[in-house]
Amino acid sequence: MLEECGLPYRAVPVNIGAGEQFQPEFLRISPNNKIPALVDPQGPDGQPISLFESGAILVYLAGKTGRFLPAGDRQKYEVLQWLMFQMGGVGPMLGQAHHFRIYAPEKIEYVINRYSNEAKRLYGVIDKRLSQSRWLGGDEYSIADIATFPWLRSWQNQGVTLSDYPHLERWFNTIAERPAVQRGVKVLAELRQPLTDDKTRDILFGKAQYERR
Incomplete structure (x- = not known):
């Protein structure tokens, strides 16, 4: 979104494998200890504002x-319902x-089937929508598309075959070709590492994630 809008920004890495998301200074910005979070030094009233949750x-x-969310009520709520669908x-x-x-240390067939089948169902919902509409929220590219696309980049890990959803595949490839998207997916990419050790x-x-803070 920042790349699409051409807004200046500074990306601050948070090493979640090292537990940096639990540090008090980060929890003040993101009380649910999740990324991403945003701090805008020029908020709505001219004062800094911090936000967590990607949809917000x-x-x-x-x-x-004034971009990627229509001004008209009907079109706006069409976009927002698909944003909420993503969230x-x-x-x-x-x-x-x-x-x-x-990632689970124990491979439980029921659980794997449950979430793999739910992934396929959701892909089917999106595919049907995109058989009727060029974009998720209607005729124009919007924050609903921006929110949903990154989750589908890992379709292979979800047990999905993308070509089974031709309308979604068309939409996916169109977004992937956008220059702003190509720039955005590279942000901090060199810092990402596979999960390999027990401490991480x-x-x-494990228990670190569930401690009350």
Whole structure:
């Protein structure tokens, strides 16, 4: 979104494998200890504002720039319902598919099938929508597309064959060709590392994650 809007920004890495997301200074910005989070030194009233949750950040940036969220009520709510679909369905369910298919120490067939099948169902919902509409929110590219695309970049890890969803595949490839998207997916990419050691697993998935802070 920042690249699409041409906004100046500084990307600050948070090493979640080392537990930096639990540091007090980060929790003040993101109390749920998740990334991404945003700090805008020039908030709506001229004062700094911090935001967590990617959907809220996208709505904020759309309001700040007047881009990627229609002004008209009907069109706006069409976009927002698909943004909420990503936040309430696509993100949580595909995140669980990733976890149980790739990261869980015990491979439980029922759980893997449950979330893999849910991933396929969600892909089907998106594919049907995109058989009727060029973009998720209607005729124009919007924050609903911006929010959903990154989750589908890992379709292979979710047990999905992209070509089974031709309308979604067309949409996916169109977004992937956007120069701003190509720039955006490279941000901090060189710092990402595979999850390989028990200490990192404990920080991300063990008792450290569930401590009350």
